[in-house]
Amino acid sequence: MQIGPYNIEGGVVLAPMAGVTDAPFRRICLRRGASLAVGEMASSKEGLRTTDMTMRRLACDAQDQLPVVQLLGADPLEMASAAQTAVACGAKIIDINFGCPARVVCGKACGSAIMREPQLAQSIMRSVADAVSVPVTVKMRTGWDEHSKNAPLLARMAQDAGLSAVTVHGRTRAQRFSGTVSLSDIAAVVHAVTIPVIANGDIDGPQAALRALRASGAAAVMVGRAARGNPWIFQRIRAVCSGRPDPGEPSLDERRLTVFEHLEEHLKYWMSEGCQERYAVRSFRMHLRPYLKEAACADASGAAGRLLDVIVRTDEAECLRENLETFFSSLRETN
Numbered sequence: 001m002q003i004g005p006y007n008i009e010g011g012v013v014l015a016p017m018a019g020v021t022d023a024p025f026r027r028i029c030l031r032r033g034a035s036l037a038v039g040e041m042a043s044s045k046e047g048l049r050t051t052d053m054t055m056r057r058l059a060c061d062a063q064d065q066l067p068v069v070q071l072l073g074a075d076p077l078e079m080a081s082a083a084q085t086a087v088a089c090g091a092k093i094i095d096i097n098f099g100c101p102a103r104v105v106c107g108k109a110c111g112s113a114i115m116r117e118p119q120l121a122q123s124i125m126r127s128v129a130d131a132v133s134v135p136v137t138v139k140m141r142t143g144w145d146e147h148s149k150n151a152p153l154l155a156r157m158a159q160d161a162g163l164s165a166v167t168v169h170g171r172t173r174a175q176r177f178s179g180t181v182s183l184s185d186i187a188a189v190v191h192a193v194t195i196p197v198i199a200n201g202d203i204d205g206p207q208a209a210l211r212a213l214r215a216s217g218a219a220a221v222m223v224g225r226a227a228r229g230n231p232w233i234f235q236r237i238r239a240v241c242s243g244r245p246d247p248g249e250p251s252l253d254e255r256r257l258t259v260f261e262h263l264e265e266h267l268k269y270w271m272s273e274g275c276q277e278r279y280a281v282r283s284f285r286m287h288l289r290p291y292l293k294e295a296a297c298a299d300a301s302g303a304a305g306r307l308l309d310v311i312v313r314t315d316e317a318e319c320l321r322e323n324l325e326t327f328f329s330s331l332r333e334t335n
């Protein structure tokens with residue numbers, strides 16, 4: 001897939017997930033085959049741009065060769081100015097969020113609410129594309145609801161505004177995360193434009209990725225929730241979509257190495273951001289359960305499951321490391 005001057009190999013992108021895809025998690029996914037990792041949405045609002053959270057989201061990870069910063073907002077000039085700030089901070093691609101269904105976001109007429117106002121959407125896309133020299137992309141849903149599936153129209157507007165790619169989550173805003181993803185609605189977007197389209201929604205493994213690519217004709221896929229506790233999904237999708245065998249689920253050793261690698265990256269990053277150790281450890285809990293749940297369920301003795309409950313309540317880094325070692329040793333013994 002080509003995004004502006006960049007040739008993106010592998011065609012599998014980590015979706016932006018606010019509160020989840022922080023810099024350490026993006027690194028873990030990039031090292032395991034993600035072609036690109038989109039940052040968590042950052043507000044373009046002038047008043048919010050100096051908050052710690054927005055500054056962190058606008059800042060780029062020096063370890064990421066192609067950082068993508070996603071911006072949320074409804075004011076074309078603010079969006080343009082935020083894009084310039086992000087580029088000054090190192091962003092190599094700017095993504096515009098027209099997909100977020102959250103009430104608080106839509107209450108401010110941002111995210112997917114912009115899909116109801118195509119002229120405003122066009123003006124935002126033009127304003128951002130004119131303001132920066134890096135490629136600009138947009139992420140959207142198929143439309144506001146089933147009566148207004150206007151993603152093909154908006155994608156054409158994106159192309160005319162000079163944008164370099166479009167990601168489509170194959171649900172309407174009204175569906176939020178329920179119902180099924182419509183691959184034919186994504187295909188309609190593919191037919192409407194010549195720029196690359198990235199298919200998103202419910203891709204939980206190599207077979208789902210293949211199905212999405214074949215049914216939609218998209219240039220790449222984007223994976224969100226299925227990457228939680230499962231960053232190996234990227235190398236598996238890459239392999240199968242390029243005709244190689246599926247490397248399959250990771251071994252217990254690989255799982256252990258990854259959890260420790262992620263934990264250490266997470267602690268280093270958040271403590272360098274001024275977070276106390278116990279808060280950094282607590283914030284890693286959201287990753288721990290997805291990483292360990294499946295392995296714990298497979299342990300018929302129930303010991304790993306009981307240990308998991310202890311692990312996700314641990315506050316101290318050293319204690320967490322010890323508990324994790326015990327968890328993996330107990331699984332090794334029962335396997």
Ligand SMILES: Cc1cc2nc3c(=O)[nH]c(=O)nc-3n(C[C@H](O)[C@H](O)[C@H](O)COP(=O)(O)O)c2cc1C
Pocket residue numbers: 015016017018019020039040041070097099100139169200201202203222223224225226
């Ligand atoms: C916790 C969470 C946070 C999300 N945050 C964002 C965001 O910041 N920007 C965005 O465009 N989409 C966001 N999304 C939507 C995802 O990027 C993706 O479109 C959606 O989860 C469907 O893909 P999936 O089925 O692979 O998860 C978020 C989704 C989740 C579950």
